[in-house]
Amino acid sequence: MASQTPGIQQLLVAEKKASEKVGEARKAKAKRLKAAKEEAKVEIDTYRNQIEQGYKDRESNILGSRDDVKVQMDQHREMVIQQLGEQAAINKQKVIDRILDLVFDVKPELHVNYSLPQSTS
Numbered sequence: 001m002a003s004q005t006p007g008i009q010q011l012l013v014a015e016k017k018a019s020e021k022v023g024e025a026r027k028a029k030a031k032r033l034k035a036a037k038e039e040a041k042v043e044i045d046t047y048r049n050q051i052e053q054g055y056k057d058r059e060s061n062i063l064g065s066r067d068d069v070k071v072q073m074d075q076h077r078e079m080v081i082q083q084l085g086e087q088a089a090i091n092k093q094k095v096i097d098r099i100l101d102l103v104f105d106v107k108p109e110l111h112v113n114y115s116l117p118q119s120t121s
Contacts, residue, residue, distance in 0.1 A: 063069075
């Protein structure tokens, strides 16, 4: 039994070659799977970017940009401040005159609850 038959030797060599081929096939499959995943990731990212860009375009068309809204709010605030300043300037003298009239136009009179002392005669 020291010398095995050539048939068994051939079977062992064939089995070794077969397992090597199976291992190579597994490695090739894993490599193809990894490449397919990377390719799919690139496609997904591209599609996501397209969808997001379309959404942003539609949002800016419908709502306007945030800068436009900020500019409109700033303009409105400035307009209100200007109107309040104009109204204050117009009514300033009227208020001063009214306060002076109330302070200087003193009419001394007794309070309604005050009663004169009764004389005892």
